[in-house]
Amino acid sequence: MSSSVQHRSIAKYRRRAAGYDASTGRTRVLRLRTIDGLLLQPGDVVLDVGCGTGLSFEPLRERIGPTGRIVGVDQSPEMAQQAVQRVQSRGWSDVTVVVGPIEDFRWAGRFDAILFNYAHDITRSSQAVSNIFRHAAPGARVAMAGMKLFPWWAGPLNLYALAKNWGWNGSVAGMRRPWDIVQRHVPDLRVESTQFGMGYIARGRVGGVTAVADLDGPANEAVAPGRS
Numbered sequence: 574m575s576s577s578v579q580h581r582s583i584a585k586y587r588r589r590a591a592g593y594d595a596s597t598g599r600t601r602v603l604r605l606r607t608i609d610g611l612l613l614q615p616g617d618v619v620l621d622v623g624c625g626t627g628l629s630f631e632p633l634r635e636r637i638g639p640t641g642r643i644v645g646v647d648q649s650p651e652m653a654q655q656a657v658q659r660v661q662s663r664g665w666s667d668v669t670v671v672v673g674p675i676e677d678f679r680w681a682g683r684f685d686a687i688l689f690n691y692a693h694d695i696t697r698s699s700q701a702v703s704n705i706f707r708h709a710a711p712g713a714r715v716a717m718a719g720m721k722l723f724p725w726w727a728g729p730l731n732l733y734a735l736a737k738n739w740g741w742n743g744s745v746a747g748m749r750r751p752w753d754i755v756q757r758h759v760p761d762l763r764v765e766s767t768q769f770g771m772g773y774i775a776r777g778r779v780g781g782v783t784a785v786a787d788l789d790g791p792a793n794e795a796v797a798p799g800r801s
């Protein structure tokens with residue numbers, strides 16, 4: 574991620590952190606659907622990329638049970654501080670919050686599942702995404718949710734989408750197909766449109782079979798390599 578995007582993001586979340594949770598009401602159901610897409614099992618180790626205030630921790634914990642573990646990473650000190658407070662106030666010993674850019678993240682183990690809930694700036698950085706997938710277990714499950722542009726025919730509505738996202742992201746570049754860098758690592762990524770086309774949810778597996786098409790194509794289904 575370029576340092577200007579990073580600095581803008583940190584500055585925006587410094588201002589937004591206090592009111593962040595209250596602003597997420599309408600997307601909570603989508604966040605939960607994204608988490609469901611991880612098909613979590615008891616004992617899974619989950620990486621929550623750009624975990625923010627830790628909104629996903631509780632639903633993740635419910636699914637991985639007492640033998641699972643969550644590692645949340647966020648570069649915004651103010652957002653991460655709220656995540657830490659959430660963990661401490663609930664007495665969760667199975668959740669670790671790492672403060673810093675995900676590009677510099679290092680972890681000794683491998684993750685069974687990787688969650689990108691509304692982490693646009695991260696998903697647009699090849700450097701960040703490569704580092705994340707360096708930490709993925711073979712076959713790790715991946716799920717992401719975020720905002721995107723409306724289809725091309727919705728034209729001017731996209732000015733609204735861009736303006737809305739500028740408030741939250743260090744950059745609004747790459748909103749046509751925000752998942753395409755992650756898709757290099759998750760060839761079977763299935764993308765579903767949400768919020769009348771202004772949002773998406775995607776899920777797949779590291780090393781999954783290649784998808785023949787995605788959201789914009791006629792058939793969003795996976796096939797074994799070699800089949801056409």
Ligand SMILES: C[S@@+](CC[C@H](N)C(=O)[O-])C[C@H]1O[C@@H](n2cnc3c(N)ncnc32)[C@H](O)[C@@H]1O
Pocket residue numbers: 574579582583586597604622623624625626627628629646647648649652673674675676689690691692693694695701741
């Ligand atoms: C829209 S918030 C989403 C937070 C959380 N995932 C949720 O669902 O509420 C995006 C978060 O990504 C974090 N972020 C952006 N770029 C980052 C980077 N390079 N490394 C780590 N965190 C980053 C921001 O600080 C912010 O907390």
